Amino acid sequence: MDGNVATLVVVGSLVGGVCSLGLAAVAWRNRSVSGAVPFGWLIVAAGGWCLLNAAWLLTANQQVAATLFLLIRITSGAMVGLWVVFALTYTGRREWLTPVRVGVLLLLPSGYALLVLTNSLHGLVVADVTLVTRNGLSLFVGRTGTAYAIQTAVSFGLIGAGYALLGEFLLRSRNLYRKQTFAVLTGGVLTAGAHALFVLGATPHPGINPAPLTFALNGLLVGVALFRYDFLTVAPLAGDLLVDELPDPVLVLDTEGTVIDYNAAATAELGDDLNGAHLPDEDPRLLAQIERGESFAAPGTQRYYVPQTSEITDQHGTARGRLVVLRDVTGQRRRQDRLEALQAATREFIEADQRETVAELTVAFATSTLDQNAAGVFLCNERGHLEPAALSDAVEAQVDDDLLYVDPAETPDRHLWRTYESGERRVASFVDESVGPLETSLMLPLGDHGVVAVGSEGETYAPEDQQYAEILARTTQVALEQVERERELRESRASVERRNEQIEFFNGVLRHSLRNAMLVVGGRAEHLREHVPPDQRRHVDSIEQWCEKLTAMSETIRDINETVAASEGKRLETVDLSAAVRRVVETTGADYPDATITLDVGETRVLANGLAEAVLASVVENALEHNAGDPHVEITTRDAGDWVQVHVADDGRGISDELKATVFRRSLTPNQTAGGFGLYFVTVMMDLYGGNVWFEDNHPTGTVAVLEFQRAGDGDSAAESSAVDGSAADDSAAATEETATADVGVEAQGKSPDDW
Structure with missing residues (x-):
């Protein structure tokens, strides 16, 4: 029976060595992936330990056994150091791996073997092997002392530190590699446990160490976990990664409204204490807004979200919770608010009857809706100069007056004039001018009327801000043109009214004078009729006829004037x-x-x-x-x-x-x-x-x-x-x-x- 155990350990060690070396080859092919190289060296050492352990059990020569004992100590010590290096790399703590620390990690666990090699110099340890027969099984056993015990304690301490790093990594709330980390920990605990049985003397023979036997299973388990679920494919991690990298907050709630999972975006927007939070108690407004499915503003932020809820059911169709995605609609809400503000401003623009009123509306919209506290409208005056028609408080306080008035004859290179003259939008830099903290200004032409300028303390303008600024400039230009047309129309109406009054006056005088004249002429003709020979009275008849025609014509002209001046209804x-x-x-x-x-x-x-x-x-x-x-x-x-x-x-x-x-x-x-x-x-x-x-x-x-x-x-x-x-x-x-x-x-x- 004991012989069968030894045979099993030998075969298992050989299989473990072969598996370990195979995994090392796979790690080498994937050496560009983070963590592959330290894992490869770790598995090479593990494979060497397995093969040395098989040889240890098979040898019958004491001198060979002594050599194998020393090599096993060196190999197992290197494994301990490489295990810690792998754990640090795997958990993302590469900054800890300085050359000095790596050297300490590789040499310290192998300190006992180094003392054995240099024993002739200091005589601190005595290491030899003896043949021990127990339960009918004769195998070599290494004789150790205090130094070996210290090395064993240091090794187990380092192994424990590696497990602690992996355990902490496993318990991280947003760890995307939980399954993989769990597999690595399981394999490591399996090997460490088997080695602990050997150290504690709980094996059938003190010369049998079952730890290498576990590498057949351990190497396969750890290698598959690493390479199947990380190095060679990301499919199993895609779901977790997708949710974690979503810019929108994601919450998983149970049926009672308790948060059982969430992504990083939820932490950034809703706080760090979400795990286990009971929303009805913590934030009843948030739960109510989620249930209504309406957009809401996140507390303490200027962001807006629309909740989208999906029910989570088990295999029996029973509801177990809800998946809530808070879709960020801040951009849409901001655009909607701006459009509504622009619509309201447009109505005011239409009602404006002065250029200065239009300019003030433009500055008010730019400062309130475009989130820029520096804005101004500069209009062309009768002399062809640009002068401010309306300025925000920031411009009046920070910009020198000589920069606000542009005479093209004196300063043709001013940004305002170049924008007005070219009719093209420009972003002007004010680094070398006295404009306070303002660095740039977005300047947009207003046709023949002038320029609108929107200042900023930054160097660039968001494309959306530029778009709305252009809409504002076009609206301002249309309003100014309307004001100009209304002014011209008022002047034209006043001129027409004056001319109509003048025409009506002179027409009235003409008709009155003509009618009176015709009455006089007709009366004189009638008076002459009795004094004109009968054969010449046709001339008197012609006079009277033309008097009647001219009198009728004056009345017709009056009717025409009244018709022209009357409205269509009248x-x-x-x-x-x-x-x-x-x-x-x-x-x-x-x-x-x-x-x-x-x-x-x-x-x-x-x-x-x-x-x-x-x-x-x-x-x-x-x-x-x-x-x-x-x-x-x-x-x-x-x-x-x-x-x-x-x-x-x-x-x-x-x-x-x-x-x-x-x-x-x-x-x-x-x-x-x-x-x-x-x-x-x-x-x-x-x-x-x-x-x-x-x-x-x-x-x-x-x-x-x-x-x-x-x-x-x-x-x-x-x-x-x-x-x-x-x-x-x-x-x-x-x-x-x-x-x-x-x-x-x-x-x-x-x-x-x-x-x-």
Whole structure:
């Protein structure tokens, strides 16, 4: 039985040696990985110890046994030192491994072997081996003394220190290598325990040390743990590493709300005493916010989080806790706050009516929302200089006044002027200028208005800050342009009002004077009638007719002025278009006895006013005047959806396309339009009515004038103009059929140039 034990130890030692040397080869191939080299040397020493122990059990020569005993002492001592070196490297304490300390660690555990080698010099120890037979088994046993006991105590102390380092590493709350560390500790304890049995004499024979036997299992266990779960792959560590390296705090809570695990980000944001903290007692607000799932500000910080909770269940589907990820939304919240502030500021910008007000709003936004206490708006004055329109308190207190006013003739190289002149954004350095602690300034052009500058005590600006500063600059520029337009508009309105008042005054004087003059002329003509021979009274008749026409024209001009000045609601009335056309035909036909005017109009109401008849009369008279011989004009109305079109077609020689496009312009000469004012009056009035007018070709010859009016709806409540139904002639015209056709040939005396 004891022989079987010795055989088992020999075989186990050989297997342990082979495994150890194999692991050493693997460590060498992975020597670039931290910890691989000290582990390799440790396992080489372990392999040597295993092989020496096998030889120790197999030898029958006392001299060989004595040599093996000494080599075993040296090898086992080196293992102790290498074990501590590996533990320091593995746990991340490389700074402790100075050359002196490494030398001490390697030599101290082997001190007994060194004393044996130098015993002839000092005679302090006596080391020899003797053959001991026990339980039928004869093996060599090394005889030791006090020095050996001291070495053993030192070795166990160093081994214990290595275990302590690994144990502390294992118990670290955020240790990513727990499983691996546990495997290393288990293997180490297995070997140390077996060696302790040998030291204490608890083995079947004092010459049998079972510790090397354990390296068959220990080497395999430790090597696989190290190389399978660290050096050769990171897959088992990826989950822990991912959670630990997340920038967002992660908490694991049990069903009672107690923190059972967390990552480093949670410690940084929520405190170091999270382990075992009961949130309902420690921070009830935090637990309530987690349960609501709403964003909240972390206590004592300026960061915002949105909690995302996932339930943790066991294999039976029973809830065991919650995984809480506090997603950092500080950036989004900050952008939202800035956008809301910019939106509110934009409303104030729109309401601003002075350049200085806009500048003050810009500085207020820059200092409150961009987190920069130094800001200023510099606007160009009448002399072409840049001067401050608004400054923050920091700029007024820290920046010299001579830097705030820029005269390009004296200081063309100033950063403010270069920004204004180039129209490009720039970050200016103030290292050599008197600006207090300010180091840089972000300067943005405001078009032709000036520059906005945002100062900083740092050397750079975050891209997000630059983006919002540009938005602020564009908003400021738009507001300044609006203020400028509003100023120009106010000035224009004031000028128009003054001119309208002047025109109204002179028109009133003109109408009053003209009307009085016509009354005087008419009265004198009537007085002369009795003194003029009958054959010459036609001249008196012409005078009286022109007095009436000029008096009517003054009233028409008054109506036109009132129409132009009136608002759209007061300008438009419901007008009976068909009645207005019939009255125009009767009036115009009396002046053109040789003309034939044909009507085809329906009962239609449009939006216009009392001047609609004058508009229609101008178009009809224009058609008759530009027609040689016996003119024929056809007037029809057509429906076009919400519009009503009046077509006035003649059979004259027609007009060119160029004249069609320009005939309604005021710039035409009287020769082109037989007076010109009539058609310009038509286009002005049709614009005021919200309608349109144009010319088309008539076939086979002639021209068609088209007037397009807005149809009056049932909801239009404007009273009809008295011009629609204000005469007996209207009643006669209204009595005709809706589609009546009339040949109007009113005889009248012809007119010669002498009649004017």
